[in-house]
Structure formats: structure tokens, C-alpha cells
Amino acid sequence: MKKSLLLIFLISASSMMSQVFSSGEQTLLTNLSFNIRIDGNTNKTTLTLKEPSNAWFAIGFGALNMSSGADVLRTDGTTIIDAKSSSRVNPPADTSQDWSLESNTVDGNVRTIVATSDNDTGDSDDFVFSPEEGSIPIIYAHGTSTSYGYHGGTRGFTTIGVLSSKQEELLSFETYPNPAIDFVNVQLSSDIIEADVMVFDVSGRLVKSQQINIDDTKLNISDLSKGIYFLTISSDNKTGTQKFIKQ
Numbered sequence: 001m002k003k004s005l006l007l008i009f010l011i012s013a014s015s016m017m018s019q020v021f022s023s024g025e026q027t028l029l030t031n032l033s034f035n036i037r038i039d040g041n042t043n044k045t046t047l048t049l050k051e052p053s054n055a056w057f058a059i060g061f062g063a064l065n066m067s068s069g070a071d072v073l074r075t076d077g078t079t080i081i082d083a084k085s086s087s088r089v090n091p092p093a094d095t096s097q098d099w100s101l102e103s104n105t106v107d108g109n110v111r112t113i114v115a116t117s118d119n120d121t122g123d124s125d126d127f128v129f130s131p132e133e134g135s136i137p138i139i140y141a142h143g144t145s146t147s148y149g150y151h152g153g154t155r156g157f158t159t160i161g162v163l164s165s166k167q168e169e170l171l172s173f174e175t176y177p178n179p180a181i182d183f184v185n186v187q188l189s190s191d192i193i194e195a196d197v198m199v200f201d202v203s204g205r206l207v208k209s210q211q212i213n214i215d216d217t218k219l220n221i222s223d224l225s226k227g228i229y230f231l232t233i234s235s236d237n238k239t240g241t242q243k244f245i246k247q
Contacts, residue, residue: 040131042200061127071127171240179245195235
């Protein structure tokens with residue numbers, strides 16, 4: 001009986017990881033890069049932007065020019081705005097704001113912004129991020145200050161390939177206890193100094209995110225409702241996901 005249960009768990013874990021796709025970190029210009037991670041298990045897309053800390057940055061999906069109605073996320077370094085490109089104007093904000101800001105940190109003169117959205121928001125103005133191998137047209141622009149300006153900075157376009165998890169290094173970690181009540185401890189391998197943690201419920205909603213390091217690997221889950229959750233940990237372009245139960 002124990003062997004059967006173990007086999008079922010391993011098959012489920014393998015299937016879960018095979019539905020995670022990532023572009024990897026794509027460099028657009030010096031100090032300007034992005035990474036898209038599309039998770040078919042949680043139905044969430046995570047966008048990581050790196051930019052100069054004193055500049056605005058806009059990135060659009062599904063088009064190679066402003067006139068084609070790209071789904072745009074723009075940031076002035078403080079807020080993020082879900083927008084739609086509209087020819088020769090600053091992309092206006094959508095009625096429905098479907099990106100959620102998860103973190104905004106500055107290291108030296110580089111700002112890192114992490115935002116999440118549903119793969120398919122159901123909004124006709126939003127790009128649908130499909131958890132499958134393929135490519136995504138990208139447009140981008142950034143300025144020299146935090147004040148938006150149409151074509152007020154460097155701009156360009158590209159097409160990125162979205163790679164399957166088979167081409168993405170997996171991060172191994174252990175969690176205990178499981179089931180858990182108030183805290184989950186994460187045991188990382190000795191070569192990982194720090195990592196980003198995201199917790200999703202079974203509907204794919206991000207319910208908690210934080211950074212852990214080699215000296216502090218405890219995740220407080222006392223505020224979560226009882227149920228099943230998915231714990232995703234990322235570090236140095238490696239990602240791993242495990243399921244845990246909150247009692």
C-alpha cells in the first residue's frame with residue numbers, strides 16, 4: 001500500500017512540474033531585463049522586471065508595434081498599471097487591473113519588480129499566457145526618469161521563446177512538517193543562500209510571498225485557512241514546487 005501511494009505521488013509531482021514554462025531571464029538593454037514564468041498547475045503567470053531604479057519601464061505582449069494593441073504592463077517604479085497600447089499615446093490603463101504587484105526591491109541602482117496575473121484573465125484586452133512551448137512577441141520602452149513619456153526613451157521589440165520545464169533546472173527542497181499548523185520549514189540545499197517563496201491555493205490564487213535565506217527558512221502560515229496549498233521556490237533560475245496541507 002505504501003509503495004502504491006508513493007508511486008501515485010511521484011507521478012503527480014512529475015505531471016505538475018511538466019506544466020511550468022519559463023522564458024528565462026531575457027536581457028533587453030543594460031540593466032533592463034524580464035522573465036516570464038507560466039504555471040499551468042496554478043494557472044498563474046509571474047513576470048519579473050529588472051530596470052534602473054530611477055526610470056519608468058513598459059513591456060507589452062502579443063504585438064511587435066504600438067498600433068497592434070499590445071497588452072502592456074507599465075511601471076514608474078512605485079506602481080504597476082495594466083494597460084493597452086493605442087498608437088501614438090501613452091498606453092491608457094485598462095478598466096480591469098489584472099496584474100498584482102508582489103514585490104518591489106532596489107539593490108544599488110537596479111529595481112526588481114515581481115508581478116502576477118492569471119494565465120487567462122477572461123479580459124479581451126489581456127494577453128493569454130498559454131502553459132505550452134511557443135513564442136511571444138514583445139514590445140518595450142523605458143525612460144530616463146519616473147515620468148512617463150511616449151517615445152521619451154529607448155524602445156524596441158523582440159520575440160522570445162517560452163521553454164518547457166524540461167529545459168529549466170529544477171530546484172530541490174524539503175518541507176516539514178506536512179501537514180502543518182502555524183509554520184512550514186523549508187530545507188534548502190547547501191549551495192542556496194536565499195530564495196523567493198510563493199504560496200498558491202488550489203484555485204491558483206497567490207496567497208503569500210516572501211524571501212527566505214540560509215539563516216531564516218521558516219514560513220508563517222498561521223493566517224491561512226485549512227486546506228491544500230502549493231509552495232513554489234525560485235533561486236538562480238531554478239524552480240521547484242511542492243504541495244503541503246494546512247491543518
